[in-house]
Amino acid sequence: MPSSLSASSNSWISKRSQAFDSSGIRKIFDLAAKLKNPVNLSIGQPDFPVPDSVKRAAIEAIEQDKNAYTPSQGIAPLRSKLKTHIDKRYAHADRDVFVSSGTSGGLVLAMLSLIDPGDEVIIFDPYFVMYPALVKLVGGVPIMIDTYPDFRIDLDRVEAAITERTKLILFNTPGNPTGVTATGAEVVGLAELAARHHVAL
DSSP: OTOOTTOOOOOOSSSSHHHHOOOOHHHHHHEEEEEEEESOOSSSSOOOOOOOHHHHHHHHHHTTTTOOOOOOOOOHHHHHHHHHHHHHHHOTOOOOOOOSSSHHHHHHHHHHOOOOTTTTEEEESSTTTTTHHHHHHTTTTEEEEEOTTOOOHHHHHHHHHHHHEEEEEEOSSTTTOOOOOHHHHHHHHHOOOOHHTBBBB
């Protein structure tokens, strides 16, 4: 290591990492932690106990020494149940599944599989704070579409934002953080739009 590099220097930190600011949500949490008895109406933290069936299953797994590494795509019994459920609901027996470590982890894997540097990803604003950061992390370019004031999806606005570099439309319903549920027409319209332009949804 060069002698000019001190322990306090950030020159060894990647520019990618330095470009990310801390989440506004986390800054608010830090401020709230200093308050007396604050009421948290933000993050979707469960306000109910773990179901007894889940507790028992976890206890049984521990007692049976099921503490080894699992397959990276998820254990076979779980994937089999998920495939059965997906086929029953969506008639997709031809689709395979994998289990990720949370939604953000799954999104990173999906984007790494889809996005090349410079590819554009459409995101509806307001959005979950991680979305733009995840897109940038994989080398993509976030393209924001304003949904204010009613948080509805304007299909004409979406189509106007699509370019030859558009690779993905990032969409979830109910929306995070608004909680607005997309209509059937919005979902079908987005699917048809994505298919017409060969864009992942």
